[in-house]
Amino acid sequence: MTAALALRAPQLMTTPPLLTMTGVSRRYGDVVALDDVSAMVYPGEVLGIVGESGSGKSTLLRMMNLEDTPDAGDYRLALPDLPGNLFELDRFARRMLCATRIGIVYQNPHLGLLMKNSSSGNVAERLLIAGERSFTALRGRAREALDASEFPLERMDARPIELSGGMQQRVQLAKAIALEPALLLLDEPTTGLDVSVQALVLDTLKRLQRDRAITMVIVSHDLGVIRTMADRVMVMRRGRVVEQGLADQIFQDPQHAYTQQLVHAKL
């Protein structure tokens, strides 16, 4: 037994990355939002993106969700039947990809939810876009997804507008994970929630990540959130990646002057 272990070659990272972005640039007029940004996310990993307001972190996330097209760059997801640069997909393929393979939670629930519909209806919408046409199945799967995001099921038919901020984020989360996406994007998911609710939502996210090994990209300006969630961290400033590495490495031994400032500025 020990001999067999000793003979085994060192375990290297052999799985290819799930998400590969190379050389993504985007300008809005004179403003450079992204300047030659590259990123990689491995399956089951959580990538944290930190940076000040206007550093391009949300733009990058929007690119990952195919909501915007860059001026230059390449974006690939290592999924079957998805070869080539995703930025070159047509509108319909984009829509289907976003609906079925990528889940997103926005900071502002109004962006991600239909406020006039019920919470379960919001989750069911995703399933409907994917082609589910059985009422019983819709109801069952909506209930499952809401349960997984720890939403109180007795309120599943309440409209999101009647719910608290934390609950709204849970509905968004349920909607995002309803189709078991390959990639979950979180855009400041806990900003605007009070600290205790923030902790509960992060707990749910952590548990989901542990149970389902979902690949996540989380954008936040809150280092606490990134420290809790992320395996690897990317620090962005003025549209560029200034430093990246394992979370511990970044937080314990920041190299770049801006990162040092950021880490030490934490209250």
Next chain:
Amino acid sequence: MTIATLTKPWEAFSYGFLDASAKRELRRRMLKAIAVPGCQMPYASREVPMARGWGTGGLQVTLTLLKPSSVVKVIDQGADDSVNAASIRSFLSKVSGAAETWDTLAATLIQSRHRIPEERLRADQVLVLQVPNPEPLRPVEPNMSVARQMHADADYGRLWLILYEQIVRSGRIMQGASYPALVNGRHVMTPSPIPRWDLPKLHMAQHLTFLSAGREKRLYAVPPFTRVDPLVFSDVPYKVEDHAALTCHRSGVTGYFMNEIPQGSGGSVFELSDSHLGIKVIRRAKGEDVALGATWYENGKMPQ
């Protein structure tokens, strides 16, 4: 040479009221609409001597289809004798010389608001429905440019969301009129505010149906023998209104779409919504020789 020799003698209006170029444009749109069943075609909606929202879309299509040998019937909520129906009918006959009728069997051209006659339409008849809002996606997508993209992508998932919400809230589908339907397996249309009862009549029908919205400047068509499938969940079947067992208090017939008429006593009686069918049944009972056509519904059921 005088101006008078170069021009046509003065006329009150051109044949069929609309000028030739307007009719030509409408005809081209109508042909296009037939070629792509259920797809909304934009057209330049003209002024007609009637306010927008009173059936101007239907009127323009009817005026384009008119010829002196036409026999026109105009229905308003099932009735031929309402002010609106009577005025449109007399206007049509005045500008074209077409004959007027109340009888579905005699008509060649039927303009209707909110109902399809109970008697089966034939291949030589054309039905024109007035549509207030032609866009089925409006409740789920207020941006019409995006809605058009959704039509192009056949991205109709959200329409089921409306039905989902109704079942969750009320335990059943509450959509009473304008029930969205998939035409020819491709485009979802709103069939104008006809009741659910009338929607199956469009499925694989022998007649041609035009639906036209004057204010929204859109027209679409259901050609003969075209599939019209109401949107349903796979485990919640399509249900028409519960009128199969109701009896008309005037003509005594059972099994058709009825209007409920409240009574002073607090109760209510029912009356056949297709008023001329009721009239024919009564006249027949009095011994007159009146022809009744075959109806879509038989004993309150639509044969499959």
